[in-house]
Amino acid sequence: MTDTSLIVSHLAIHPVKSLKKISVDQAAIDAMGFVNDRRWLVVEPDGKFMTQRQYPKMALISAVPDAHGLTLSAPGMSDLIIKDPEQQAEVSEKQVVVWKDELQALDAGDAASQWLSECLGLPCGLVKFSKQVHRQVDLRFANEGDRTGFADGFPFLLTTEASLQELNSRLDTPVTMDRFRPNIVVQGTEAYAEDHWQRIKIGEVVFRVAKPCSRCVMTTVDPATGVKTGKDPLMTLSGYRRTEMGVIFGQDLIHESEGIIRVGDSVEVID
Template identity: 55%
Template sequence: MTSDQHSLFVTELAIYPVKSTRRLPMQQAKVVTTGFAHDRRWMLVDPEGKFITQRQHPKMVHIVAQPDEKGMVVSAPGMETIQIFQPEPRHRFEVTVWKDVCAALDAGDQAAQWFSEYMGFNCRLVYMDEGCQRPVDQRYALTSDLTSFADGFPFLLTSEASLADLNGRLDQPVPMERFRPNIVINGLDAFAEDHWQRIRIGSVEFRVSKACTRCIMTTVDTRTGIKGKEPLQTLANYRRGEKGVLFGMNLNHDNEGVISVGDPVEILDSLQSTV
């Protein structure tokens, strides 16, 4: 580790047990095949099996899911808290996440009724077990790389310095949770992560696969569930890439392990070019 890396460390870790629901902060997280344990292993789908997100339904930001040994406990405003059990691997059906099709497990009628009542339309909850495998886009990954129901990659990393740079350009600053990262780091200049190729956190090595293209979900106020125009509008003025507005980096991992808040981040390989 070079002298300029000694202050680079993890400041936040988070998972999102049900895709597109509220952030669950962690002090320590286990890295498994698909990313962090319990991260986006559950997902809401419409009757045709298509994934449902905050993009169209901002009220999902108020759903709180807490994994436990049985499955998870879920709560939301105006709803009774429910215990949802991890389904048995019996009947599978196809669900769609973007262009990917996976054979998921249905969480049952009780869970479907609870979520349908909260969302205001018919939907079902599905679960990704070990028999439901989703490869990462092969343009940016190894053939063995898998992910959960996340948009595309096992991990999203952001930096406090990059957020501070953005907030310095906004009339009203936004919290990091708008960007839904798994790993937040601090200790280097804003957007230094653009140049990384490989890093190590604790005993886990990561490949920095591509910059993350941001969508309208970043404009959802996590306290109110109301959409606005920022920070996407401002980011578009100075962080636009070939495929969209960029903030944060997508990661794949080479091994399993455990990482914690406070762990040092070691840069193993980096580029000098910009995004």
């Protein structure tokens, strides 16, 4: 069905998993999702991935990508330029763990480790996703060959403005969409209309709606302060959005082709 009222109102990438988002006017899609989205990862010394779930201060760190690597910034810290390990003559690999997946990643070096360790107050390091690695999306919801980078499990997360507005109507203190860290935000829907979509088209790119996104304690971190603010919005969501897949808000997507999508693009619900 075509509804010209549905448009993309916001796009975002998160170059380093669980660090600050970057809003963009357009985003290119490659085999793993948006280019520069969750291609870098902060890890504990043993390689276990780190997120705002345990380390909410990560919300205050920004990572801006360029053709040669990343620039890290945070309050009270001098900026640090990180060279892309894939562009170095010698590359060190490090085994990392993201949920149940064990992956070989590329170590971003001692300077990045020292900077992040000082910023967060505990030993940690930075790695980049290796182009030689194929991280298969969960085959219960995906096809063989569907892949992603360091995202929790899927290349894209879509939310809608109407769903956030409906949630905020139930909260004593409204929250911003940044609590949910979507890649794609759509306006012009009814609240939770996205629950019923199976395939959509944005620009020239078709996406399959893989599954609802189950939410966690990370939604309780205020992205502006890097501090957990209490039990909401998760507690309120759990009162009316609990399913067999957990407390849901938004939909995980898998793309069927590469391309570019833009803020202002129409969203066509195919089925």
